[in-house]
Amino acid sequence: GAVVSQHPSWVICKSGTSVKIECRSLDFQATTMFWYRQFPKQSLMLMATSNEGSKATYEQGVEKDKFLINHASLTLSTLTVTSAHPEDSSFYICSASTGAGPQHFGDGTRLSIL
Amino acid sequence: DAKTTQPNSMESNEEEPVHLPCNHSTISGTDYIHWYRQLPSQGPEYVIHGLTSNVNNRMASLAIAEDRKSSTLILHRATLRDAAVYYCILRDPNTGNQFYFGTGTSLTVIP
Numbered sequence: 001g002a003v004v005s006q007h008p009s010w011v012i013c014k015s016g017t018s019v020k021i022e023c024r025s026l027d028f029q030a031t032t033m034f035w036y037r038q039f040p041k042q043s044l045m046l047m048a049t050s051n052e053g054s055k056a057t058y059e060q061g062v063e064k065d066k067f068l069i070n071h072a073s074l075t076l077s078t079l080t081v082t083s084a085h086p087e088d089s090s091f092y093i094c095s096a097s098t099g100a101g102p103q104h105f106g107d108g109t110r111l112s113i114l
Numbered sequence: 115d116a117k118t119t120q121p122n123s124m125e126s127n128e129e130e131p132v133h134l135p136c137n138h139s140t141i142s143g144t145d146y147i148h149w150y151r152q153l154p155s156q157g158p159e160y161v162i163h164g165l166t167s168n169v170n171n172r173m174a175s176l177a178i179a180e181d182r183k184s185s186t187l188i189l190h191r192a193t194l195r196d197a198a199v200y201y202c203i204l205r206d207p208n209t210g211n212q213f214y215f216g217t218g219t220s221l222t223v224i225p
Contacts, residue, residue, distance in 0.1 A: 006157070032211060043201070044158070044215040057210075093157045097211055102148065105157030 002028050004096050006106030013084065014114055020080045021109045023094030029074035030096035034103065035067070038091040050077050084113045118202045123220045126192045134187040134219055136202030141182050146205045148213070149176065149187045151198040158201065161187065197223045 003026040011019055023033055032051050036044040048069050050056040056069040066088075068080040077096075081088055089112050095103040119137040126132040138147070146165050150158040162169055162176045164185075169176040175188040189196055201218040205211060 004157075034212070036215075043217050044152075044213075046212055046214060049210060049212055091155075095157070095213075099207070099211070102160045102163060103211075103213060104160065105150075107157045108155070110155070 002096075002104040004030075004094065004104045004106040006094055006109055008109060009107065010110040010112070012112045012114065015085050016083055018080055018082045019084055019111060020078055021092055021094070021111075023077045023079070023096065023106055025075045025096040025104070028096075028098060028104075030077075031074065031099055032097045033071055033077040034095045034097070035069060035077075035079050036093045036095070038093060038108075040091075044093060047079075081111065084111070086113045089113045117214075118204060118216045120200070120202055120216060120219045122217065123222065125222045125224060126189075127224050128194060129191050132189040132192045132196070132221065134189070134200050134202075134221065135184065136186070137184045138202070138204055139183045141204055142206060144206050144208050146207065147176065147178060147182075147185050148203045148205050149174070149200065150203065151196075151200045152218070153198045159198075161200070163205075192221075192223045194223050194225060197221055 005024045007022045035047045038044045047062045048056045048058045050069050050071040052074050058064045071077040093108040095105040097103045148163040149161040152158045164176045177186045199218040199220050203213045
C-alpha cells in the first residue's frame with residue numbers, strides 16, 4: 001500500500017529554535033499534503049493543506065508565519081516550526097493524497113520544546 | 115464541514131464482531147464516508163470508505179444507511195490488535211479533500 005514517511009520521529013530542542021519536519025510519499029506522487037497537530041488525549045486538528053508548487057492554505061487560527069510549509073515536489077512537503085516555544089510541543093502528523101482517494105498518513109513527529 | 119458523532123468508547127470481547135456507529139445527519143450528497151483508526155503514538159491508518167453502497171475489504175465492512183445519515187463500521191472478529199481510536203470522517207472531493215477529525219471512538223478489546 002501507499003507509504004508516507006515522516007522524519008524525524010521525535011525531536012527535543014531548546015525554546016527559540018526552529019525545527020523542520022519532513023513528509024515524503026515513498027511510492028506515489030502526492031498532489032496534496034496535509035499537516036495536523038495532535039495534543040495528548042485529543043483528536044487530530046488540521047493545520048494546513050499544501051498543494052505542490054503553490055502556497056499552503058492554513059486553517060483558521062493557525063499562524064502561517066509560525067508554521068512554514070513548503071511543498072516543492074510531488075513527493076516532499078516540509079513543516080518548519082519557527083522560534084518554537086513549549087506550547088508548540090505536540091504530535092505533528094502529515095498525510096498525502098493523490099486526489100479524491102484516501103489520505104495516507106505518516107507515523108508522526110513528537111516535538112518537545114524545553 | 116459536515117460533522118460526525120460517535121460514542122466516546124466501546125468495549126468488545128476478543129473474537130466477537132464489533133459494530134462501531136457514526137451519525138452524520140448533515141451529510142451532503144457529495145460527501146464520502148471515511149473510517150480511519152489510530153493506535154497510540156502512530157498516525158491514523160485507513161480502514162475503509164464509501165459513498166452510498168455498503169463496502170467490504172479485508173479489514174472491515176462499512177454499512178451505510180439508506181438515507182446516508184448514519185453508518186456502521188463492522189469488524190467481523192475483533193483481535194487485540196484492533197484496539198484503537200476509530201474515526202468516522204466525511205470528505206467532499208469537490209471542496210478540497212480536507213479531513214476534519216471528530217473525537218472518535220476508543221475501542222477496547224477484552225481478551
